[in-house]
């Protein structure tokens with residue numbers, strides 16, 4: 337009796353809260369901007385040609401890359417200008433680390449600090465810029481670097497073995513910007529993070545495909561940090577590290593909508609581990625994950641913890657994950673006094689179709705993880721590890737379907753050429 341009463345109470349309460357945390361903008365499907373100039377590939381390094389075209393392009397317009405392979409080092413997209421990578425075109429990251437070097441001569445090496453490379457595409461202090469088109473950005477993580485027998489991914493393995501940091505380029509880094517759009521592009525084989533937004537207000541990622549092998553290190557898919565008004569929709573993300581990781585190392589992250597996405601292999605739909613400035617008002621709706629290390633993952637610690645609140649997951653299906661849901665304030669790090677706090681976290685309509693270990697771990701009796709479960713279906717033989725956690729509602733061991741329906745497939749099949757459903 338007690339339980340059904342509290343479930344009833346919870347249902348009314350959840351209805352009030354569900355959907356409250358989201359991108360405050362009204363976001364609709366983006367449209368490609370008009371073109372200022374169309375470039376054709378040559379066989380040489382095309383960095384200068386593309387960069388000059390971007391600098392000469394009028395605000396509100398895009399430089400188009402027509403079909404063929406363009407090889408480039410680091411590019412800067414000016415404020416208001418966009419890059420359109422057309423169907424059949426590939427923008428390939430050069431294998432020459434010098435073309436990404438920040439001036440320390442360390443890009444393409446392993447050292448103690450990392451961070452020696454500029455990204456392939458930098459958008460910084462810009463308003464209304466973007467990357468559009470049905471073409472591909474190929475990071476070439478698997479290619480040997482100029483004058484070396486190692487690939488970017490070999491450098492990452494070497495860094496791990498030596499307990500150091502690789503200096504590898506990210507593919508798209510957006511910093512201190514507003515109203516940025518990434519639309520329909522495919523990004524593959526990144527040497528490091530695929531897409532990161534820092535301190536950016538107004539960020540839309542729509543219909544984007546990311547595909548990089550699961551064995552690669554630090555190849556996060558999309559990482560918004562210190563960003564607000566973010567929408568990530570209709571994307572397919574398969575990678576070696578977090579598929580999405582929302583953090584707040586430099587500023588708060590809030591008002592984030594993640595809907596109709598599919599994750600193939602990767603590490604998680606993640607929040608953390610840096611949550612110092614707070615992560616709040618995040619809603620994840622219609623997500624399938626297949627072959628994922630951690631499914632829905634909120635992680636922090638006393639080294640870089642903060643408040644994580646108003647997070648809602650609706651309609652999530654998870655297949656083949658050893659840890660389908662983990663809410664953990666305690667991941668091992670150097671303990672400091674940035675104590676995390678995780679509350680108002682709602683799991684609604686979650687189906688986990690394979691056995692796994694569900695982990696909820698707070699700091700202490702006075703600082704517990706606080707979550708609410710509603711319509712959470714799992715299968716028999718799963719394990720629950722609960723320490724210092726307040727869990728409202730419950731789960732049932734009756735998950736029945738045999739597979740998850742990919743909510744991104746319809747959009748991607750209709751809108752992209754050669755979309756491969758296996759990714």
Ligand SMILES: *[C@@H]1O[C@H](CO)[C@@H](O)[C@H](O)[C@H]1NC(C)=O
Nearest residue numbers: 360361362537538564565591
């Ligand atoms: C978020 O979007 C809303 C609605 O458009 C706007 O009022 C608000 O200023 C935006 N927030 C930021 C930080 O840009």
Ligand SMILES: *[C@@H]1O[C@H](CO)[C@@H](O)[C@H](O)[C@H]1NC(C)=O
Nearest residue numbers: 458460461509511512534535
């Ligand atoms: C990001 O923008 C801030 C403010 O303009 C600037 O100080 C910082 O150097 C930029 N960082 C990167 C990585 O571009």
Ligand SMILES: *[C@@H]1O[C@H](CO)[C@@H](O)[C@H](O)[C@H]1NC(C)=O
Nearest residue numbers: 594595596621622623651743
């Ligand atoms: C989630 O999927 C349902 C069923 O397909 C759909 O009706 C709903 O609009 C989707 N939600 C969002 C936010 O797109």
Ligand SMILES: *[C@@H]1O[C@H](CO)[C@@H](O)[C@H](O)[C@H]1NC(C)=O
Nearest residue numbers: 356590614616617645646680
């Ligand atoms: C969480 O949501 C509640 C209710 O909508 C709101 O009052 C509160 O300010 C939100 N918290 C944060 C940190 O945004």
